[in-house]
Amino acid sequence: MIENAIGMVSFPLGIATSFRINGKDRLIPMVIEEPSVIAAASKAAKIAKKHGGFTMKADESYSIGQIQVVDVNVKSAISKIKKSSKQILKLANSKSHTLSKMGKGAKQVSCKTIKTNSGPMLIVELLIDVGDAMGANVTNTMCEGVAPLIEKLTGGRVILRILSNYSTKRLVRGTATFDKEEIGGQKVVENIILAYQFAANDPYRAVTHNKGVMNGIIAVANATGQDTRAIDAGAHAYASRMGRYSSLTEWKKDKKGNLVGKIELPMAVGIVGGIVNVHPMIKVCTKILGVKSAKELACVIAAVGLAQNFSAIRALASEGIQKGHMKLHARNIVASAGIRSDKIDEVTRRMIKEGNVSVHRAKEILKEL
Ligand code: MEV
Numbered sequence: 001m002i003e004n005a006i007g008m009v010s011f012p013l014g015i016a017t018s019f020r021i022n023g024k025d026r027l028i029p030m031v032i033e034e035p036s037v038i039a040a041a042s043k044a045a046k047i048a049k050k051h052g053g054f055t056m057k058a059d060e061s062y063s064i065g066q067i068q069v070v071d072v073n074v075k076s077a078i079s080k081i082k083k084s085s086k087q088i089l090k091l092a093n094s095k096s097h098t099l100s101k102m103g104k105g106a107k108q109v110s111c112k113t114i115k116t117n118s119g120p121m122l123i124v125e126l127l128i129d130v131g132d133a134m135g136a137n138v139t140n141t142m143c144e145g146v147a148p149l150i151e152k153l154t155g156g157r158v159i160l161r162i163l164s165n166y167s168t169k170r171l172v173r174g175t176a177t178f179d180k181e182e183i184g185g186q187k188v189v190e191n192i193i194l195a196y197q198f199a200a201n202d203p204y205r206a207v208t209h210n211k212g213v214m215n216g217i218i219a220v221a222n223a224t225g226q227d228t229r230a231i232d233a234g235a236h237a238y239a240s241r242m243g244r245y246s247s248l249t250e251w252k253k254d255k256k257g258n259l260v261g262k263i264e265l266p267m268a269v270g271i272v273g274g275i276v277n278v279h280p281m282i283k284v285c286t287k288i289l290g291v292k293s294a295k296e297l298a299c300v301i302a303a304v305g306l307a308q309n310f311s312a313i314r315a316l317a318s319e320g321i322q323k324g325h326m327k328l329h330a331r332n333i334v335a336s337a338g339i340r341s342d343k344i345d346e347v348t349r350r351m352i353k354e355g356n357v358s359v360h361r362a363k364e365i366l367k368e369l
Contacts (some may be wrong), residue, residue: 014038017154020053029285030219035328040311048176054237056174056299063135064164065126065143072156085109104129132294134270139163165233167266172298179258183312191317193276196251216308225275234266261308267298306311326357337362
């Protein structure tokens with residue numbers, strides 16, 4: 001899969017349970033090194049199930065390819081591109097017979113001008129329906145394929161030909177209702193909404209709030225072989241779309257006082273291509289998840305992001321994060337204290353009982369044993 005490989009670093013694979021997404025129950029593979037994330041997602045999913053689970057919807061899988069044109073008379077170039085858009089699309093689509101046969105592929109050409117310190121530039125964008133693939137390769141191939149024609153038509157010079165990871169034509173959105181009684185009553189609901197308002201209005205909190213969302217998203221993306229950097233980059237840019245970095249989720253009360261969460265973000269994922277059909281464990285995970293399309297996968301991933309965010313802010317707005325987190329992290333602490341494997345369980349048990357989880361205490365308990 002990569003160059004100069006010398007080995008593998010493996011991460012734990014777990015299964016989140018209790019998820020109902022668009023009426024379908026799912027077991028969700030998650031790959032993550034952080035304790036408590038999978039437990040938190042499963043707990044949130046169980047609560048959401050009482051009100052039907054997660055209702056999610058994904059856009060068609062439209063990828064955006066960008067072609068940068070310089071040394072050009074932008075105005076006349078735009079009119080030439082517009083006049084020749086059919087020819088450009090035909091050439092782009094000749095680069096993928098698979099997409100063309102499925103009625104997918106390049107659908108639209110558009111132009112925009114950007115002002116730079118080196119003068120105005122023309123950016124030509126291809127909108128490409130990439131079907132069930134993440135689509136980076138086909139997008140780049142099409143951009144490179146049409147670049148000589150764009151140069152010929154505009155008289156300009158093309159430099160970059162590459163997809164944009166800001167996948168705003170490939171959004172996923174969804175909602176879930178969390179019963180007020182299940183989450184500790186009206187006061188907890190109100191505190192969660194106040195916690196959300198903090199994130200919505202302060203970038204320092206929003207980054208951490210969204211980190212919690214990404215705990216869920218990236219873990220499922222890892223398990224299903226996605227390009228997690230593309231998802232991350234797109235998500236954080238989307239969180240800044242209003243001109244200031246803010247929350248990727250939104251939390252409100254419904255008429256009955258239950259908590260309603262919403263999420264919306266770009267989600268460029270695929271179930272064909274990339275390493276999805278190559279890596280044996282990714283194949284197993286995709287089979288466990290049972291998704292039949294990239295859109296379905298996007299819905300699952302965003303639902304886990306919303307679940308994760310719910311659990312994090314619920315804990316933060318009530319008992320605090322450390323109680324549950326340290327309980328689940330205790331074994332790692334004991335192991336890092338260098339304690340023999342046959343003593344790990346007992347030391348962990350005693351530390352949790354005492355509510356004092358630390359390397360120092362782990363060593364003390366070992367001495368006492
Ligand atoms: C920890 O991995 C994630 C949290 O910090 C998220 C949050 O603060 O909302 C708990």
